[in-house]
Amino acid sequence: MITGKNYIGCQLSASGDKTFKTFNPQENTDNSWQFTEASNEEIESAVTLASKAFLTFQKSTGKEKAFFLRTIADEILALGDNLLDVYCQESGLPRGRAEGERGRTIGQLNAFADLVEEGSWVEATIDTAIPDRVPLPKVDLRKMKRPLGTVVVFGSSNFPFAYSTAGGDTASALAAGCPVIVKSHPMHAGTGEMVASAVIKAAQKTNMPEGVFSNLNSSGIEVGVTLVKHPLVKAVGFTGSIKGGRSLYDLAGQREEPIPVFAEMGSINPVVLLPEALKQNAEKWAAACAGSVTLGAGQFCTNPGLMLGIKSDALKTFTEQLAVEILKISPSCMLNPSIYKNYQSNNELLSSQNGIEVVAEYAKTDNPNYASQKILTVSGKIFLENPVLHREVFGPFSILVQCEDEIELVAIIEKLEGQLTGSILAEENEIENYEEVVDALGNRVGRIIFNGLPTGVEVCPSMVHGGPYPSSSDSRFTAVGIGSIKRWVRPFSYQNWPNNKLPEALQNENPLGISRLVNNVQTRDSI
Amino acid sequence: MITGKNYIGCQLSASGDKTFKTFNPQENTDNSWQFTEASNEEIESAVTLASKAFLTFQKSTGKEKAFFLRTIADEILALGDNLLDVYCQESGLPRGRAEGERGRTIGQLNAFADLVEEGSWVEATIDTAIPDRVPLPKVDLRKMKRPLGTVVVFGSSNFPFAYSTAGGDTASALAAGCPVIVKSHPMHAGTGEMVASAVIKAAQKTNMPEGVFSNLNSSGIEVGVTLVKHPLVKAVGFTGSIKGGRSLYDLAGQREEPIPVFAEMGSINPVVLLPEALKQNAEKWAAACAGSVTLGAGQFCTNPGLMLGIKSDALKTFTEQLAVEILKISPSCMLNPSIYKNYQSNNELLSSQNGIEVVAEYAKTDNPNYASQKILTVSGKIFLENPVLHREVFGPFSILVQCEDEIELVAIIEKLEGQLTGSILAEENEIENYEEVVDALGNRVGRIIFNGLPTGVEVCPSMVHGGPYPSSSDSRFTAVGIGSIKRWVRPFSYQNWPNNKLPEALQNENPLGISRLVNNVQTRDSI
Structure with a gap:
């Protein structure tokens, strides 16, 4: 049962007078419950x-x-x-x-x-x-x-x-x-x-x-x-x-x-498309990018909002394929009308910038909060000079940047704000020739991905979900x-503390059997 | 040879026009070298x-x-x-x-x-x-x-x-x-x-x-x-x-x-004097405190600027002994006249507060930058209410606070700003009866010391030199x-990265032979 009250510890409480309702975006109507804001x-x-x-x-x-x-x-x-x-x-x-x-x-x-x-x-x-x-x-x-x-x-x-x-x-x-x-x-x-x-x-x-x-x-x-x-x-x-x-x-x-x-x-999660990868697998990568851009109506912090390629016939093919693939996918509902509205206005802001071309745009549907996906493209030179194009558009949206050459590609990566992720799509051994690209990308992101798209965050010890500002406020976590x-923790030292008064983790006998660094040796032994 | 120039990388450089000299506080005179401020x-x-x-x-x-x-x-x-x-x-x-x-x-x-x-x-x-x-x-x-x-x-x-x-x-x-x-x-x-x-x-x-x-x-x-x-x-x-x-x-x-x-x-490094410790060892602890307060003219971040005791005959004896011990020590030279001047003015500010009594003060010497040590005392009630008394006085200076009882002692500790260290002087098993004191102190400091003074910072893996604000700006380090x-480092993830392109620390073969967490097991084995 939903009461609309706050939990102050284990007590339900609603002493305030400001109320609000949540919204069902699929039905485009308020939900019935009424919530009281905490006083x-x-x-x-x-x-x-x-x-x-x-x-x-x-x-x-x-x-x-x-x-x-x-x-x-x-x-x-x-x-x-x-x-x-x-x-x-x-x-x-x-x-x-x-x-x-x-x-x-x-x-x-x-x-x-x-x-x-x-x-x-x-x-x-x-x-x-x-x-x-x-x-x-x-x-x-x-x-x-x-x-x-x-x-x-x-x-x-x-x-x-x-x-x-x-x-x-x-x-x-x-x-x-x-x-x-x-x-x-x-x-x-x-x-x-x-x-x-x-x-x-x-x-x-x-x-x-x-x-x-x-x-x-x-x-x-x-x-x-x-x-x-x-x-x-x-x-x-x-x-x-x-x-x-x-x-x-x-x-x-x-x-x-x-x-x-x-x-x-925020993060726009750049995806770098290396030439050989596009030459060999333009269709495969176009389908993968289209899927990643539209997943969950693009409402993931790891949504690939930026694709970076170097001008070539293969990039042309990829672009055409991407237009095909992205239009195969049905739009889906966004979380809330306010998010939908922001998507629309940010989308329009970026679309209206100089030098922007539309690669593909799904026609507007009749469903009120459904976001139509859109892909834009622009030259590296224009992207580099216009910070508006570096902004995150929260939704099924991405910009494909066509760089003149590797130098421009590196310059763009170096100028990006901090990102949660960066992806490199490459053929076997191709990255050997793009060391500067990899290095530059590594310095701007928290996680670097080889031949994969950024959406999907595995929960495991070696995951980093964070990165240089503004993807996170402190890249050290x-x-x-x-x-x-x-x-949420700080280191704390006990000096000459009596053994039986120490927390169990630090007692000589190691009653918890945990791994500890004792006199510079990692061990589960007692002292 | 001292050139007075800046090192810009390996180049000596002095393109600016602002110069300054350093000062010899023992001789009370400028040193001869002239330094050029970086432009x-x-x-x-x-x-x-x-x-x-x-x-x-x-x-x-x-x-x-x-x-x-x-x-x-x-x-x-x-x-x-x-x-x-x-x-x-x-x-x-x-x-x-x-x-x-x-x-x-x-x-x-x-x-x-x-x-x-x-x-x-x-x-x-x-x-x-x-x-x-x-x-x-x-x-x-x-x-x-x-x-x-x-x-x-x-x-x-x-x-x-x-x-x-x-x-x-x-x-x-x-x-x-x-x-x-x-x-x-x-x-x-x-x-x-x-x-x-x-x-x-x-x-x-x-x-x-x-x-x-x-x-x-x-x-x-x-x-x-x-x-x-x-x-x-x-x-x-x-x-x-x-x-x-x-x-x-x-x-x-x-x-x-x-x-x-x-x-x-800053830190005033509170030292808690438990009753039984003073009863048994008033002289020993008085001598130790006097030594710690005056060490290096009190110019250590771990200088004990605050001593907290509970009113008793033993605390009286300790106070008298401290007055004796502190005057046995010859004053020493401070780092600079500006530091000496700050010591003097902060010392005077705290000494002039209501309810303050002087326990001991070394007479002013003829040496210009030598700091005369001083010990003040005050009731717990007054200390609790006057934040000026909680300020750090950088120099050979300390306040002994006389608390009515354990409750007041705990209240004072809880009200202290964050500290690098906190010390507890106690007899065997005495701290068992002062759990609240220990808990409160632990929540305000980065290092807690049993039967020792805070000066002396061992450089080893288990040292914490930091603590809740303002002793440090981030207690997590x-x-x-x-x-x-x-x-100075951040975590960074590689996803599906080719083994031979990974940093050595992450390669399957573990060429560095380091200890790693591999699939949740800490090991030096290769994969």
Whole structure:
């Protein structure tokens, strides 16, 4: 059941007077539920509760946190088909996507449960004392990761499960030992409330402290701003637009005590088409690019919004094939009329720039929120000089840039803003001749892909989902994969601390059996 | 020989017209050398050269970087006694300290050489492909650390060797593969130039690219500001005051592309005196505190500027003993008249607050830049209410706070700003009864010390030198120890990349023999 209320810890609450509804883009109509935006008192309560919860939650064992995370996963599954229905009603995404994304969300929760249950993630590092060292004795020092405190998570529009209420940011922060306050995404507040109810149920079943999790409704920016400015909030996770992410980053930096903000923001994910690849496989790559550009109505942060080729007959063939392939695909529904509207206006802005030609554009359909895909093309020279063309158009849209030669190609890559991904389509050994291209691309992205398109983000230890600004606000971290837990922890040293008072991870006996660096040797042995 | 010029890469250059001299605080007179502040053209050249150098330097092997770092250490030693003379003339610090700090600097350079030569620090992580996975094939993903780009290092006033030109920030950034531009500290520009000459010589001997290192003179803030705002600069390391560090942090955050700033700033390093410890060992702890407060004229970032006790007869005895012990120690020379002047005015500011009593103050000596140590005391209630008393006084100074009870002690600790260290002096098993004190202190510091004073920072893998703001600008990193390399690198993923085109660290054969996480198992095996 959806109540439209906020979860302030385990209490449902709606003391505010601002209400809003979510929207069904497929039906082009409001959904029935009414949500009450969190009031200042509710925000204050959530933050105070979280701050108190931190004192005990930070001491939870890996096993306890794992139990909590796995129970969240179970409780989400226990919501059954009803949850999938609400997801579809609030996002316009198809049922298969809902199921797949739920699976990924469950998978993430369980992966973090495994990580903290095993325990070595704390990077325990021990240097034992040398009392008779000259000229000075060496003290005993032991280091491990420790959680930062309350984390505020801003749910994303395009992943109502995997990057929202109990998505990657929340799972990694809870795994780290940080209480989480979710600023629910207004487009899927009902999905958010249902998932929040699962987290709350899990917290209660596993005896987590009251306030370890709260879920706040919000249709504007006030709730988010108040949260980020609150002195008891210690870190922020955000997935969304550059404008939104940068605003939060700036707010956090202006606090008396600045706090880290990890914002995963815009990316146009350049795909470099090397000549031989197009010569051999123009049709194959055209079909692959068309599929990637239109996947999920182009509403992925890894959507390939930029294709870079060098002028040739093969590039001509590829362009023609791309026009054919992209028109074979039926348009699909966007998440919300506001996203559709932005798509239309950004699309028009870029289309109206000097020197732009249209490669293909799907005719407008009768369905109100369905995005017609579009491919533009432009010369390297014009692209290089017009930063408007470097902007992300969130939707099924891409620009094919025709470079004069490799030098211009490299110049373009070097001038790009930071990107989540960069792809190179090449024949066997072809990249040997394009070392400068590969080097330049590597310096602008977080993940580089050989003969593949950027859509599809594998959740595994070696994934990097982040990159130079503005694809993320801090390229030293990743939003996806177990490494994302490092955003919420800090190293902490104990000097000459009594063995039986140390956290188990640092005790001589190594009761957790974790892998540790002891006097420069990685080992699971006791001391 | 000291020329007073800047090193723009390997070129000595002095195109500007602003000059300054360093000062000998022991002699209370200017040193003879004249330094020319870097001009805007020189700054631009240094940054452009560094940016070009990055393209090749980032690909240097661990062995090559290790050779460079070890050669820097050798070249510093080759400067011999002359370097120590200049250090003493520019800092007023004694010869023994100069030698000790040189040893630490050499040690740091060699530790980073060992780290990158061994190679496992890149955290190579490999998930191999599963082509027949359903519903989707799993791609091959391989992750490792990659350098950020040009790093600007701001030398510190109080460590002319270990936290300046070729100190911890520079050593860690070069080890990471980042070119370094040092904004030399104006108080020891001659020491800086000599050490820079050693770095340049080493770069030439080991065939490092021109521009991998530059050293810029500066007496004001302009050079630093220009560097931090430069689009080609990618990260900043700073050791110094809260005011200076925060200014740079704010500047970096306001850039079109914000960049990370690691600033290690102020700390008053609270020392908690538990009752039983004072009852048993008031004299011992009084002598230890007196020594730590006055060490190096109190000019350490780990100086114990705050002592917290609970009212008792033992605390009275400790206070009386501290007064005796602190006056046994002869004052010593501060680094510079400006630092001496700041010490005097901050000391007077805190001394003039309501409710303050003087425990002991060494009489003013005739030596112009010698700081007389001072200990104040105040009630917990007054300390809690007056934030002026929480300020760092850089020098041989400390406040002893007399708390009513444990509750007040905890309240004070919770209200403190972030600190580099926190110490607890206790008898065996005494801390069992003070869990709240320990927990509260842990949440405010980067390193917690049992029965020891904070001065003395061991350089080893398990050291954390950093902490919650404002002791550092980002508690997720450390300034000391090999972990400090993580400030300058970002994770980077290769997807389906051809094995022979991967960096050696990620190739199937594991030619470097490093420890890697392969399909979730930590191993040195090949694939």
